[in-house]
Amino acid sequence: MGREPTSRREVDSDPTYPLESIAMRQAIAILLLLLSSVLTCTAAQPTSESVDTLLTLTKTEALLESMYGNVEQAMRQRMAQAVAGKSLSAEQQRSLEAMPKRFVTIMREELSWKSLKPMYIEIYRDSFTQEEIDGLIAFYQSPVGMAFVNKMPIVMQKSVTSMQARMQPMMEKMQAAMRQALEDATVPK
Numbered sequence: 001m002g003r004e005p006t007s008r009r010e011v012d013s014d015p016t017y018p019l020e021s022i023a024m025r026q027a028i029a030i031l032l033l034l035l036s037s038v039l040t041c042t043a044a045q046p047t048s049e050s051v052d053t054l055l056t057l058t059k060t061e062a063l064l065e066s067m068y069g070n071v072e073q074a075m076r077q078r079m080a081q082a083v084a085g086k087s088l089s090a091e092q093q094r095s096l097e098a099m100p101k102r103f104v105t106i107m108r109e110e111l112s113w114k115s116l117k118p119m120y121i122e123i124y125r126d127s128f129t130q131e132e133i134d135g136l137i138a139f140y141q142s143p144v145g146m147a148f149v150n151k152m153p154i155v156m157q158k159s160v161t162s163m164q165a166r167m168q169p170m171m172e173k174m175q176a177a178m179r180q181a182l183e184d185a186t187v188p189k
Helices: 008-013 019-041 048-057 060-083 090-110 113-127 130-141 143-184
Strands: none
């Protein structure tokens, strides 16, 4: 028996060096690489407190509140369009005018921030890592992030208004298509 090879070059050039030892070293190296990649992929789940901070910075509760106003406004417009040209009694008019407010009241009760906040926190915790939440917090604390948050209600309002303008013609086309499908199928109305 001779001496053991002391360098990688000596191992590679020594035909008598056991192949099992080389294979074992390669297997260990691959195992270590896999283990390190698994460890880096399992990032920390964000804390509820950090998600709460993010939700506060993004004014999520205020966005929810503005959504209620948008829903009520959209309902009033739709109802006005639905009864346009029809003669309604004073009682019918009062009833129709009260409906959007009642509808939004139910939404506020069932979809209150108090009831939705835990759901949002859970969804964010399941969807983001702590590092990502920290990055988002840093962004929303920046001047650009604050401008984004402050302008989003305006963007949303304009989006709703634009979508309403597109929805009316689309709804008319869909109703016409439904009437045509019923006529084609000879289904009584």
